[in-house]
Amino acid sequence: MAWDVGIMAGKKFSVLREKMTPEAQARGQEKFEQLRSEMDLAELRRARLLSQESLAQLLQVSQGSVAKMEKRTDMYISTVRRFIEAMGGELIVTARFPDHAIHITQFADMGKTKD
Template sequence: MANKFADLRAKMPAESQERVMAKAEALLAEMPLHELRQARGLSQKMLSELLHVQQPAIAKMERRTDMYISTLRSHIEAMGGELEVIARFPDGAVRISNFSDLESNGVTA
C-alpha cells in the first residue's frame, strides 16, 4: 500500500519540514511567466482571449526577456494579479511608484 505524502512529511523531523517549506515557498515566489500562467489555471488561448490578442502573441511574450512594463502589467492583470516593481538593495527594498499610475496618465499597454 502506498503512503500518502502528508503522512510521510508528518514523520519528518521538524527541521527537515521547515527546510522543505522554505524551499517550496522560494520556488513559488519566483517563476517564469508561462509557469505563472499555468499555476493560475490559464491556457495560452484563454489568456489571449482576455487580452484580445492571438494565441501566438502569448507564446512569443512568454519567451521574451525584454518587454515594456505596461505589456507585462496587462499580462499580469489578465491573470487576476497586480504588478509591482520593487528595487532591492542590501539595506532594504523600495517599491517604484512611477508604473502604478500608467493608466491614470493615459498610458495603456
Template sequence: MAKKFSELMAATMSPDAVQRAKKATQEMRDAMPLNELRQARGLSQKALAVILKVEQPAIAKMERRTDMYISTLRSHIEAMGGVLEITARFPEGAVKINSFEMTDTAPEN
C-alpha cells in the same frame, strides 16, 4: 486506510527537513516564469489570448521574452487577475517603485 500527507510528512520527516521543504516551496512560489504563473492560475495560452484580445502565438512569444515593456507585463499580469508591483531591493531594505503605476488622474502641466 490512506493517511493525510501532513501526517505522513510529520511521521517520516525531521522538523529540520520539514522547514527546508517549506522554505524551498516558498522560494519556488516567489520566483516563477510567466508561463508557469499562467498555468498555476489555471489559464491556457488560448484563454489568456482571448482576455488580451491577441492571437495565441503572441502569448507564447511574450512568455519566451526576456525583455518587454512594463505596460505589456502589467497587461499580462492583470489579465491573470493580478497586480504588477515593482520593488527595488537594497541591503538597507526594499523600496516600491511607483513610477510605472497606472493612475486615474491626468498628468499635471
C-alpha cells in the same frame, strides 16, 4: 538525496512529512515558499489555470502572441503589466537594496486614463 520512487508511491505526503525531522520539514517548507513565489510568466499562467488561448482572448491578441511573450526575456513594463492584470493580478515594481526595499511608484498608474 535520491528518492526511491517505489517507497513514495501511493503514500500521502502528510504521512511522509510526519517521518521527517523538524529541520527537514522546515527546509521543505522554505523550498515550497521559494518555488511558490518565483515563477516565469508561463508557469504563472498555468498556476492561474489559464490556457494560452484564454489569456490571448483577455489580452485581445493571438495565442501565438502569448506564446512569444512567455518566451521573451526582455519586455516593456507595460506589456508585463497587461499580462499580469489579465490574469487578475497587480504588477508591483520593487527595487531591493542591501539595507531596504523601495516600491517604484511611477509604473503604478501607467496606461490608466485619468477622469
